[in-house]
Amino acid sequence: MLTRPTDRIHIQEVGMRDGLQSAGQFVETEDKVRLLNRLSKTGLSKIEVTSFVSPKAVPLLADAETVLSAIDRESGVVYTALIPNLRGLDRALAVELDEVNVVMSVSEAHNMANLRMTCEDSLKQFHEICVNRGSLRVNGSLATAFGCPFTGPVGPSVVMDWAKRFLDAGIDSLSLADTIGTATPHQIFDLCSNVIDACPGVEVTLHLHNTRGLAIANAMSGISAGIRRLDASVGGIGGCPYAPGATGNVCTEDLVHALIFDGYQCPVDLDGLIAVSCDLQALLSDPLPGLVHLAGSKTTMHSMSDELKSRLGLLS
Ligand code: COA
Ligand code: ZN
Numbered sequence: 001m002l003t004r005p006t007d008r009i010h011i012q013e014v015g016m017r018d019g020l021q022s023a024g025q026f027v028e029t030e031d032k033v034r035l036l037n038r039l040s041k042t043g044l045s046k047i048e049v050t051s052f053v054s055p056k057a058v059p060l061l062a063d064a065e066t067v068l069s070a071i072d073r074e075s076g077v078v079y080t081a082l083i084p085n086l087r088g089l090d091r092a093l094a095v096e097l098d099e100v101n102v103v104m105s106v107s108e109a110h111n112m113a114n115l116r117m118t119c120e121d122s123l124k125q126f127h128e129i130c131v132n133r134g135s136l137r138v139n140g141s142l143a144t145a146f147g148c149p150f151t152g153p154v155g156p157s158v159v160m161d162w163a164k165r166f167l168d169a170g171i172d173s174l175s176l177a178d179t180i181g182t183a184t185p186h187q188i189f190d191l192c193s194n195v196i197d198a199c200p201g202v203e204v205t206l207h208l209h210n211t212r213g214l215a216i217a218n219a220m221s222g223i224s225a226g227i228r229r230l231d232a233s234v235g236g237i238g239g240c241p242y243a244p245g246a247t248g249n250v251c252t253e254d255l256v257h258a259l260i261f262d263g264y265q266c267p268v269d270l271d272g273l274i275a276v277s278c279d280l281q282a283l284l285s286d287p288l289p290g291l292v293h294l295a296g297s298k299t300t301m302h303s304m305s306d307e308l309k310s311r312l313g314l315l316s
Contacts, residue, residue, distance in 0.1 A: 003224045009259055009266045010045035010229045011252060012205060015280075016067075017048040017082055018249055019237030021058050024286050029063045031283055033070045035276060039234065040074040042272040044252075048101060048231075051082035052091040058241065068095040080139065084115050084122075089129050092136065099137040101175070102129055106162050107148030110179070114143070114242040123165060130170035140171035141207065145191070147182035149243045156191050163195050173203040175231065178218065180246045181211025185221035192225035205229040208250045210236060210289065215250035216258050223264070230255065235277040236289035251290035253277055261298055270297060 016036055020027055027035075032050075039047055049071065055062035064081065073079065073096070080099035083089055092100045104122040105111040111119050130138055145159045163174055176195060178188075188206070196204055206222040208215040208231070219230050236251030253273040259266040270292075277293035309315045 002220060004263055005223065005228070006265060007228060009223060009264050011256060011266065011268050012046035012048070012229060012231045013039050013044045013234060013252055014048040014207070014231045014249055015039075015233035015235065015237050015252065017051050017061065018231075018239075019233045019235070021051065021061050022239040022241045023060060023237060023284060025284065026060050027283055029066050029070070032063070032067050035234075035280060036067070036071045038272070038276045038279065040072060040077055041269070042276070043268040044077060045229070046078040046080055046099075048080050048082060049097075051084075052088035053082070053084050065091065065095055068097065078137075080137075082141075083129070085117075085125050086128055086132070089132060089136075093134055097136060099139055099172075100129070100133070101139045101141055102126055102171070103141040103143055103177075104162075105143040105148070105179070106154055106158050107144040107151055109150040110144045110148045110243065113150070114240065119162075123169065126166065126169045126171070137172045138170070139173045139175060139205070140166040140169070141175040141177055142166070143177045143179045143240075144243075145176045146178045146187060147180055149180050149245060153182075156194060159191060160194060160198060163199060167199060167202065173205065174199060175205040175207050177207035177231075178209055178215075179207075179240055179243050181209035181215065183208070183218055184214060185217050188218045188221045189225045192222045192227050196226045203229055205231055207231040209238065209246055209248065210250050211245065211247045216255060219250060219255060220258075220262075232256075234273060234290075235280050235293065237280070237284070248289050251277075251288075251292070253292045254290050257292045257297055 050064040078098045080101050082101045206227050232252035232255045233249035234252045236248040238248035239246040256268045274293045
């Protein structure tokens with residue numbers, strides 16, 4: 001049965017990385033900085049600012065250092081950036097940052113397509129990253145945890161095994177990513193319950209793509225299983241350039257709207273998020289996948305026409 005905890009649900013914004021890495025166009029650095037500064041003021045717990053990957057692989061985030069040197073920091077917000085390897089760690093250590101998010105796919109085929117290494121080679125880098133991290137927190141992300149675009153379903157035992165190996169490597173927290181939006185609510189509940197049981201004291205984040213429209217249902221299911229941290233992307237933008245068919249993450253304002261109006265403790269400024277989404281829409285030529293920035297929140301009322309007022313006897 002769906003359970004609603006009384007403790008806080010943390011929302012972690014990934015749109016400026018996961019979203020902009022595969023946007024149809026380059027978003028100017030000053031626009032990224034403005035969006036990030038506005039997002040910082042909405043009560044989000046964590047913001048993934050950018051990624052330190054090869055600029056040849058992801059040219060749309062080639063301005064990572066400039067963005068990180070320009071944004072304002074809000075106290076209480078954890079600022080993180082995705083890295084794929086030790087070169088990414090070197091770049092992260094040279095800027096002001098709280099955390100690195102090290103990513104690896106549990107699917108061998110997707111890891112090779114995305115990072116051009118085997119899973120074992122990725123794990124070796126993980127070990128070295130954990131040793132050389134300095135004061136940075138390390139979050140480990142297990143991509144394709146529910147399915148691979150090339151080889152299909154991924155068994156839960158594979159994910160459990162990699163989660164334990166990540167912990168042995170010394171990561172501080174863990175993310176389970178449904179990179180291609182293939183998971184269903186019961187599958188989410190079962191895997192999240194098992195991972196949380198197997199990793200006591202470790203923060204586990206769910207990272208959900210909405211490729212098949214199940215992301216909010218899956219988020220609710222994850223919360224029932226004990227998840228308290230959810231990644232989300234403003235406007236619902238996103239996708240992995242190396243996962244054919246993948247679309248955006250669960251939309252931040254749609255998720256926050258669902259949580260707030262369904263009685264969860266999610267102290268995030270919904271109107272502020274909608275304003276950022278509208279700002280973003282003005283920069284992108286494709287329509288944003290999110291819905292709430294178009295419809296407004298469920299308390300939105302529309303004004304009546306004079307004819308309707310007259311039929312209701314409301315005109316004097
Ligand atoms: N940041 C910047 N440049 C990097 C880098 C990093 N983290 N890692 C490697 N490079 C550079 C190397 O310096 C080298 O540059 P050169 O051609 O000018 O000499 C070039 O990239 C190739 O290096 P190599 O180690 O051979 O990497 P590769 O070609 O096998 O690619 C990755 C491996 C991981 C760097 C690349 O696949 C990548 O960046 N993938 C990220 C994909 C991504 O972001 N996906 C979405 C998020 S999950
Ligand atoms: Zn993603």
